[in-house]
Amino acid sequence: MPPADPIAEAGIALPVVADVACGAGFRSDSPRPGRASGECSASGPSFVPRHGDLLDRVAEWGPVATPAGAFHLVPVCLERDLPLIGRWMNDPAAAAFWELAGPQEVTQDHLRAQLVGDGRSVPCIGVLDGAPMSYWEIYRADLDPLARHYPARPHDTGIHLLVGGAAHRGRGLGGLLLRAVADLVLAQRPTCTRVIAEPDIRNTPSVAAFLTAGFRFSAEVDLPAKRAALMVRDRSHRHLL
Numbered sequence: 001m002p003p004a005d006p007i008a009e010a011g012i013a014l015p016v017v018a019d020v021a022c023g024a025g026f027r028s029d030s031p032r033p034g035r036a037s038g039e040c041s042a043s044g045p046s047f048v049p050r051h052g053d054l055l056d057r058v059a060e061w062g063p064v065a066t067p068a069g070a071f072h073l074v075p076v077c078l079e080r081d082l083p084l085i086g087r088w089m090n091d092p093a094a095a096a097f098w099e100l101a102g103p104q105e106v107t108q109d110h111l112r113a114q115l116v117g118d119g120r121s122v123p124c125i126g127v128l129d130g131a132p133m134s135y136w137e138i139y140r141a142d143l144d145p146l147a148r149h150y151p152a153r154p155h156d157t158g159i160h161l162l163v164g165g166a167a168h169r170g171r172g173l174g175g176l177l178l179r180a181v182a183d184l185v186l187a188q189r190p191t192c193t194r195v196i197a198e199p200d201i202r203n204t205p206s207v208a209a210f211l212t213a214g215f216r217f218s219a220e221v222d223l224p225a226k227r228a229a230l231m232v233r234d235r236s237h238r239h240l241l
Contacts, residue, residue: 054119054140055157056189066180068173069129073136073181076123078115082108085135094162097200099225120144126161126177133164134177138185141196149221150230155191158198174205175212182213182233193235198228207231214238 063072076085086104088094095101100110114121120143126134141147141158159181163174182195199206201220207229211217215231222228 054143055122055138058122058124058138058188061184061188064180064184066128066176068171068176071177071180072127073124073138073184074127074132076111076115076125078108078111081125082111084132085111088135088162088164097203098162126181128168128173128177133168133173135162135164136160136181138181146196146198146223149223150196150219153194155189156194156196157185157189157192158196159185160197172212174209178209178213178215182215183238186233186235186238195233197231198223199231200226201229202227 058073059075061073063070065071082104086107089098089100089107090102100107111123114123114137121137121139124136124138125132126136128134137158137160139158139160141156142152142154144158146152146158147156159178161174161178161181163177178197185192185195195215197210197215198221199210201207207217210229210231213233214237215233216237218230218232220227221230
């Protein structure tokens with residue numbers, strides 16, 4: 001789980017300054033977005049991010065079509081993406097939920113812990129029609145501390161989302177992209193029967209976005225940093241909701 005609200009706002013109304021790797025992130029002379037198994041150096045040539053034996057190779061999932069355009073989850077590259085992610089995390093609306101405001105090192109430590117970990121959480125940039133516009137974490141909920149607080153099932157997969165700048169807010173993109181990513185998880189992870197999320201129970205726009213995306217409200221759970229709404233997208237109901 002991130003330090004506070006995993007989803008921050010799901011793109012409904014809270015201002016987030018332009019999500020992960022916007023601007024200079026994907027020029028032709030930048031590291032290619034699709035790089036996965038350590039080709040992107042974060043602190044020198046010996047740094048090898050691990051993008052997901054436990055999550056069925058998120059880096060290879062590829063783009064999906066959505067009503068808003070082609071959407072692609074691109075694993076974070078620290079050397080390319082850290083400055084922008086750090087700026088996003090210092091936006092007051094993001095900071096209120098993620099608690100990663102402060103020097104760039106604060107965000108760097110949060111990202112690095114995932115990139116050098118065992119692959120149970122993969123930080124990603126959401127790229128919509130070629131424009132980086134959201135920050136995601138795809139994680140194994142059943143292997144996360146969250147699993148102590150709800151009846152986890154093997155291979156439960158969690159989603160954290162932070163939507164970017166003003167151009168991408170207030171357009172219903174939160175619910176639309178949450179649905180697309182949940183469907184992508186279920187398509188790419190055949191062992192996963194549920195996609196899980198845990199927004200702050202007070203964050204009604206975020207909860208509403210998950211409901212729009214076909215998640216159901218399962219329970220209220222007390223987590224160390226918040227009281228959360230446990231939201232669940234079931235594989236068996238994915239074509240009904």
